[in-house]
Amino acid sequence: xxxxxxxxxxxxxxxxxxxxxxxxxxxxxxxxxxxxxxxxxxxxxxxxxxxxxxxxxxxxxxxxxxxxxxxxxxxxxxxxxxxxxxxxxxxxxxxxxxxxxxxxxxxxxxxxxxxxxxxxxxxxxxxxxxxxxxxxxxxxxxxxxxxxxxxxxxxxxxxxxxxxxxxxxxxxxxxxxxxxx
Numbered sequence: 001x002x003x004x005x006x007x008x009x010x011x012x013x014x015x016x017x018x019x020x021x022x023x024x025x026x027x028x029x030x031x032x033x034x035x036x037x038x039x040x041x042x043x044x045x046x047x048x049x050x051x052x053x054x055x056x057x058x059x060x061x062x063x064x065x066x067x068x069x070x071x072x073x074x075x076x077x078x079x080x081x082x083x084x085x086x087x088x089x090x091x092x093x094x095x096x097x098x099x100x101x102x103x104x105x106x107x108x109x110x111x112x113x114x115x116x117x118x119x120x121x122x123x124x125x126x127x128x129x130x131x132x133x134x135x136x137x138x139x140x141x142x143x144x145x146x147x148x149x150x151x152x153x154x155x156x157x158x159x160x161x162x163x164x165x166x167x168x169x170x171x172x173x174x175x176x177x178x179x180x181x
Contacts, residue, residue: 023144030143031094037133038092041104045084048077068114069180076176083107091137094146096154098161101138105131106169106176113177138162 047055056064058077065073065080083103090100108131115123141148141157148154154161 027143027145030137030140031145033133034091034094034137034142034146037130037137038088038090040088041084041130041134042088042092045081045088049081049085071179080107080110091134094142094148097142097146097148097157098138098165101134101162102165102169104134105138105166106173108134109170109173110176135166138166
């Protein structure tokens with residue numbers, strides 16, 4: 001039996017591993033991860049778009065994209081900034097979580113590719129962590145403490161939602177990386 005399907009012995013009132021306790025712990029854990037990953041990437045996006053918190057703003061972000069070899073760097077800077085900001089806020093709120101997670105994961109795949117030459121500690125470790133966290137949330141869903149939990153149609157999460165959105169994000173990330181090289 002899994003932790004989510006407790007054995008009859010676990011149904012006793014004195015047992016700390018009842019299904020209800022496990023599900024609450026699961027939902028609270030997902031909330032903490034969503035807030036951490038989502039708000040972190042949203043803050044990064046706000047730096048790129050608006051220059052908040054000492055960030056580069058869209059003009060300097062566009063220059064960086066040009067330096068990294070992206071075609072139409074201003075457009076690409078806007079796309080990345082919007083995905084980071086609003087994908088991050090979507091993750092934090094648990095709104096359209098598979099889509100938000102996949103969008104952030106795809107954007108972070110590009111970030112990892114750009115800073116790969118700097119190595120794990122000097123470059124790609126942080127975007128890798130954000131991307132993996134976002135991909136995990138796309139697959140797991142937001143839990144019950146989320147906006148998705150009250151929206152008909154997405155209320156009950158299925159792993160296929162995350163798989164499909166991550167496959168689309170992977171294809172788009174590969175195309176974006178390909179046009180850069």
